[in-house]
Amino acid sequence: MSTIAVRHLDLHHGLLQAARDVSFEVADGEVVALVGANGAGKTTLLRAIAGAHRPSAGNILLDGRDITQVAAHRRVGMGVALVPEGRRLFAQMTVEENLLLGRMAGRPGPWTVDKVIEAFPNLAARRQARAGTLSGGEQQAAAIGRALMSNPAVLLLDEVSLGLSPIAVDRLYGSLQQLMRSGTTIVLVEQDLGRVMQVADRAICMLEGRIVLEGATSSLSREKVTEAYFGVGDRVPA
Amino acid sequence: MINTLVQGVLLGGYYALIAAGLSFMFSVMRIINLAHGSLAVLAAYALLVLAQNFGISPFLGLLVVLPAMAALGFLLQRFVLDRALRAGPLVPILATFGLSIVIDNLLFEAFGANTRSLANAIGTLSYSSIALPGNIYVGVLAVGTFAVAVLVLGGLQLFLSFTAYGRAIRATSEDPDTAGLVGIDARLATAIASAIALATVGLAGAALGMRATFDAYAGGSQLLFAFEAAVIGGAGSVWGTLLGGIVLALAQTLGAKVSPLGFLIAGHGVFLVVLFVRIWLAGGVTPLLRRRT
Numbered sequence: 001m002s003t004i005a006v007r008h009l010d011l012h013h014g015l016l017q018a019a020r021d022v023s024f025e026v027a028d029g030e031v032v033a034l035v036g037a038n039g040a041g042k043t044t045l046l047r048a049i050a051g052a053h054r055p056s057a058g059n060i061l062l063d064g065r066d067i068t069q070v071a072a073h074r075r076v077g078m079g080v081a082l083v084p085e086g087r088r089l090f091a092q093m094t095v096e097e098n099l100l101l102g103r104m105a106g107r108p109g110p111w112t113v114d115k116v117i118e119a120f121p122n123l124a125a126r127r128q129a130r131a132g133t134l135s136g137g138e139q140q141a142a143a144i145g146r147a148l149m150s151n152p153a154v155l156l157l158d159e160v161s162l163g164l165s166p167i168a169v170d171r172l173y174g175s176l177q178q179l180m181r182s183g184t185t186i187v188l189v190e191q192d193l194g195r196v197m198q199v200a201d202r203a204i205c206m207l208e209g210r211i212v213l214e215g216a217t218s219s220l221s222r223e224k225v226t227e228a229y230f231g232v233g234d235r236v237p238a
Numbered sequence: 239m240i241n242t243l244v245q246g247v248l249l250g251g252y253y254a255l256i257a258a259g260l261s262f263m264f265s266v267m268r269i270i271n272l273a274h275g276s277l278a279v280l281a282a283y284a285l286l287v288l289a290q291n292f293g294i295s296p297f298l299g300l301l302v303v304l305p306a307m308a309a310l311g312f313l314l315q316r317f318v319l320d321r322a323l324r325a326g327p328l329v330p331i332l333a334t335f336g337l338s339i340v341i342d343n344l345l346f347e348a349f350g351a352n353t354r355s356l357a358n359a360i361g362t363l364s365y366s367s368i369a370l371p372g373n374i375y376v377g378v379l380a381v382g383t384f385a386v387a388v389l390v391l392g393g394l395q396l397f398l399s400f401t402a403y404g405r406a407i408r409a410t411s412e413d414p415d416t417a418g419l420v421g422i423d424a425r426l427a428t429a430i431a432s433a434i435a436l437a438t439v440g441l442a443g444a445a446l447g448m449r450a451t452f453d454a455y456a457g458g459s460q461l462l463f464a465f466e467a468a469v470i471g472g473a474g475s476v477w478g479t480l481l482g483g484i485v486l487a488l489a490q491t492l493g494a495k496v497s498p499l500g501f502l503i504a505g506h507g508v509f510l511v512v513l514f515v516r517i518w519l520a521g522g523v524t525p526l527l528r529r530r531t
Contacts (some may be wrong), residue, residue, distance in 0.1 A: 076419070
């Protein structure tokens with residue numbers, strides 16, 4: 001159970017600026033979705049929260065404590081886990097070995113290999129298979145399972161539906177529903193706006209590294225989000 | 239003929255032992271350590287000093303030298319290899335080449351040009367042998383070295399497959415960035431791998447010192463044999479390394495039977511043939527290097 005706060009964050013890829021003065025907070029147990037076009041800075045922002053990308057300015061706070069300078073592997077131990085874009089499983093290792101790696105941070109909690117397989121039944125038959133041989137849906141389940149094995153208080157999900165069939169996406173979100181109701185704080189990047197409206201409490205819309213729209217999903221209309229997404233509304237930044 | 243084969247296989251155990259650390263470092267850290275042979279000679283000198291100045295048997299001396307080599311490996315990764323790797327994949331090769339020159343010349347400075355051996359310090363073990371049927375005699379030391387090589391290689395395999403740190407090291411070698419995201423301290427994992435590699439180098443140095451003579455500049459030829467065994471066996475595969483050592487040694491002993499000059503020539507010949515076949519099968523040098531083991 002934790003809160004995340006991002007304060008005046010600037011992120012760069014070399015000379016390219018991926019995020020400009022981004023600030024937002026995520027309350028305990030809240031599910032927040034980041035939406036925006038490709039290149040809006042969503043993935044870099046999630047990687048910065050996870051510690052894989054060093055901000056050029058600003059702070060990241062976990063439960064009010066500044067973790068900006070903390071290395072990625074130590075943040076996992078503090079309860080921040082990222083399911084990276086493109087899964088990034090260790091292809092040469094088995095599903096079970098990938099899951100066990102999530103334990104390296106040594107955070108105590110309820111998740112075990114058996115529990116993960118219970119939550120994602122499609123992994124049951126593939127437990128000893130090399131991760132590189134899995135289907136996209138199985139890989140995504142294994143990647144989420146690996147993050148869960150570290151018993152995260154804050155789970156960051158980066159485009160978990162990317163490259164999956166609609167059926168596989170339904171199955172995946174079916175498994176995630178339980179997690180979202182269990183009180184884990186979640187920040188997710190998702191391209192499917194319908195899905196965002198359905199699963200998230202709040203949506204943050206980014207355009208060219210800036211937050212252009214933010215609000216409870218119940219109060220946001222699809223049209224308003226679409227306008228912000230493409231930057232064609234009256235809230236376009238100067 | 240059978241005698242030649244048996245002696246060849248046993249010599250292969252020694253080559254596998256010196257190749258174990260080189261192959262381990264290459265497979266999990268993607269580093270070709272050109273100081274490998276010099277570090278083995280350094281360990282041999284350390285055992286010699288303990289034996290001559292303090293009367294400590296080389297076997298007991300290993301209790302001091304192996305942890306010292308492991309500590310050296312940890313520091314080597316932290317202060318040399320880690321920095322060198324960040325500068326590009328070829329820089330560690332240059333860095334370890336430089337390190338080998340430094341070690342060789344420091345040893346020369348300290349111990350001079352005399353050839354040394356640990357044989358005096360291990361009593362009858364250096365020449366005692368076991369009689370096998372068919373009038374074949376095998377050296378106790380050679381059999382022991384072979385057994386240690388199998389134990390080291392098997393131990394490395396079990397460590398990588400079944401322990402948490404082994405998994406962490408494999409994950410780090412595959413994708414260090416993602417390893418950090420799942421909670422692995424990638425720098426610590428590679429430093430531990432380096433420490434393990436250098437502990438096996440300590441064992442190789444002990445085997446070198448007990449079975450033969452060495453001098454300050456003996457590292458180069460040890461590196462060459464280790465490198466050839468690792469490449470023949472398919473660098474990075476644990477049991478391949480044992481096989482590679484045996485193939486290299488068999489080629490050498492059979493070559494020596496043909497002509498006294500044949501020992502080295504046959505060994506290098508097999509190495510080159512295997513190397514070119516591998517390059518040809520992989521479709522060029524670049525795909526061969528890129529292929530993950």
